[in-house]
Amino acid sequence: MDPLTLAIAAAPSFVASAVEFVEATTIVLAVGITRGWRAPLAGATLAALTLAVIVATLGVALVTVVPERLLLGLVGALLLLFGLRWLRKGVLRFAGIVALHNEEEIYRREVAELRAQGLRRTEWDWVGTAVAYKAVLLEGTEVAFIVIAFGAAGIAAMNAAIVGAVAAGALVIAVAALLRHPLTAVPENWMKFVVGAMLSTFGVFWFAEGVGARWPGDAASVPVILGAFLAASWVATRILAGLLPDGARVEARNV
Amino acid sequence: MPREIWDNVYGLLVDDGQLALGAIAALAVTWLVATRGTQAVREDSGWLLLALVLALVVANLYRAGRNARRHVS
Numbered sequence: 001m002d003p004l005t006l007a008i009a010a011a012p013s014f015v016a017s018a019v020e021f022v023e024a025t026t027i028v029l030a031v032g033i034t035r036g037w038r039a040p041l042a043g044a045t046l047a048a049l050t051l052a053v054i055v056a057t058l059g060v061a062l063v064t065v066v067p068e069r070l071l072l073g074l075v076g077a078l079l080l081l082f083g084l085r086w087l088r089k090g091v092l093r094f095a096g097i098v099a100l101h102n103e104e105e106i107y108r109r110e111v112a113e114l115r116a117q118g119l120r121r122t123e124w125d126w127v128g129t130a131v132a133y134k135a136v137l138l139e140g141t142e143v144a145f146i147v148i149a150f151g152a153a154g155i156a157a158m159n160a161a162i163v164g165a166v167a168a169g170a171l172v173i174a175v176a177a178l179l180r181h182p183l184t185a186v187p188e189n190w191m192k193f194v195v196g197a198m199l200s201t202f203g204v205f206w207f208a209e210g211v212g213a214r215w216p217g218d219a220a221s222v223p224v225i226l227g228a229f230l231a232a233s234w235v236a237t238r239i240l241a242g243l244l245p246d247g248a249r250v251e252a253r254n255v
Numbered sequence: 256m257p258r259e260i261w262d263n264v265y266g267l268l269v270d271d272g273q274l275a276l277g278a279i280a281a282l283a284v285t286w287l288v289a290t291r292g293t294q295a296v297r298e299d300s301g302w303l304l305l306a307l308v309l310a311l312v313v314a315n316l317y318r319a320g321r322n323a324r325r326h327v328s
Binding site: 073077080081084085087088091092095097200204205207208209211212213214215221225228229232233235236239240243244 | 275278285286289290297298299300301304305308309312313316319320321323324327
């Protein structure tokens, strides 16, 4: 498999994984600092293993069982649905309609809740384990989905997607372990927006190929499709800025 | 926990129901055009899907902006 295809599989996994690991690390840090490190690290490791099993079983099943055309259509449709969700939220956040994700605030709220629950020192901290397990599993599900979708091109692509996700996870965990503080400086909205645009692009590209369409220059059309998504997002952001110059900061599900 | 997993899996693909339904409709239209049309139409159906999805994104965000304006006014 050529380096471009591998990069296409690894890059979205890396960026999406970095964003989701930042969010999960905030919770694990909150648990570790308030209740000790053994339980949350055990919970996070268990969740990572659960995700690895999900990727291995679903990923291998998809690659080996589903016919290529159907696989392109299926993966394309799922990527489009998933990507449009992140793209929409990114644009709404840029326009100030929806509040930006605030790791500092989430961290403080989580610490307060965990302190309120207390800890009996003689027992294994099941609360800490469960909170860390849930946070890593739920945030990691999105990464698993992206890894499976981009890895569906074959074993090499699957490996590249896994390497991208694991590298981002290792980087975020290393930085968080050094700082012992939530990673507030990471431009999460920009990263989510870019991944949303990339996923939507590949969703359109692969679904169309699945139904028999031909793109001029094949993969050379990908930057054109990506540019069209970025242009549409820019137009939408300008429209929203005109509708609500001061923003609104409401819940995403309320708009 | 199972409820939360389901919510997360559902939320993975659907944040705004109308956007998800619109995307599914765009995919269905493209599939119909590609399977019923001539070979030339089928080969160009990707551009149709792109145009439909871009129109959907802009229209959905415009609606979201109007809804948000109603919330704050």
